[in-house]
Amino acid sequence: MVFRDERWPDGTPSWVDLMVPDQDKAIAFYGSLFGWDVQRGGAETGFYGMAGLRGRPVAGIGQTPPGQDIPPAWTTYLAVSDVDHTVAAVTEAGGQLVMPVMEVLKEGRMAIVADPAGAVFGLWEAGNHIGTQVTAAPGTLAWNECLSRGFPAAKAFYEEVFGYGFQDISGGSFTYTVLLLDGRPIGGLGTVPESVPAEVPSYWSAYFWVADADAGAAKVAELGGTVEGQPFDSPYGRQVRVTDDQGVPFMIIAPNEQSGEPEGWAV
Template identity: 40%
Template sequence: MTEATRRAPGSPCWVSLMAHGLDATMDFYGGLFGWEFHPGPRQLGPYVRALIDGKEVAGVGRLPADPRLQVAWTPYLATPDVDRTAEALRCCGGTVGVGPLDAEDSGRLAIVTDTAGSVFGLWQAAGHLGIAAGGVHGTPVWNELVTAETAAVVKFYRTVFGYQESRDPVAAGHGDRDDGPEDYVTLVRDGLPVAALRGVGKALPRDRGSHWVTWFQVDDVDTAVERVAELGGRVVDPPEDGARGRRATVTDPEGAVFNLVGSGR
């Protein structure tokens, strides 16, 4: 595991889940990943940070009491100036839903959407640099945007964050040429893959639209999938082997989608 470091602009630095039942959500992820929790910034409402061996790996907050609000994992992209990035995002056709606002002395944030309607966060780090652990069970390791087609939205991310692009998911170190769609773009920053866009065409869920999916590393995918079911979650795609290891897609009891990937990936 590694201490949190300041990420390059455009790099994913944090993941956060907003749920209706905070206590039940903590029980689920604590049982699945072994997370412990401590309070987060008060400006975010009821909000906790998840820890592994005392190191922060994710955030969990409570949604307002509105059943129409979607429960989902949200990645945050690092920026040295959240206000400037938010303005650039607006100029490129994105929208700002929340903020920019300060989160005590931790940093400054905004919740935004891209041109396909996918929600993500912007994070300008101060006292809180982001994910502080990696390479062990229960840590986020990758983020993919699932959308109908990548051609338009990739222009948005390239313009706002200055990404380079790779159309070879295996060469970039993520994805699976064996079973993945051809419409797959890896976003590259300073020569390193940081996230990906996956075009799925008509297979895009109508009830979700374009959305980001976070991948969490686990010691054993099959065991973790069984645990998901025991804790009240649901299996969307059962475990299977791909070019980069064993993986599965699941949801928590409130329907938040995420991927599990084996540590041998």
């Protein structure tokens, strides 16, 4: 388990949160699955829930505001030092502003944007809240990736806006590149798998660390979620795609042994 108290470098996936119609149901599901202790904020926060491990935040769980037709989903937030500047860069590079810049009390500033291929993600300019403060342990964020229906345009976009480098690991039937910041892997960009229905747009996906992928999948099913296929081994760990009991997809992965820290991360 690795703790962090400093702001994340620009372009790093620094936070994820879930917006769902039933917050209570989500808190019960993820609390049981990952051992999260979720503390709700007051009315001024929209009763936003902060999920924690060892007393430190790892993810957010919120309730869809009344009257808003927002699909339930996990949202990946990329750290930025100037959200206004990044929003301008996003639109100049062919992306779109989905939700304008807003102040979140003294915690930070945020916006929701989409890349040219339609994948939606968040921007987070840290104030009091830097994002996730725990990594490299069960129940923490393990990986974030964008799966795109417009891979060339998306690759050019992320390079222009965030200055990513790329490490291509494509092979056979898939196209995939690791996103690099100063040579350090921080996420991935690939094509949407052929098995995914054509109506599903480009999307960012979150992976959560578990001690045992097979046991994690069984727990998801026990809690009322669904497991898509069987857990499978990859060069980076055993993983499987699942959905929670409100139909929100995410990935769970039991990473390979990495001496207590994510691959490429210098503690």
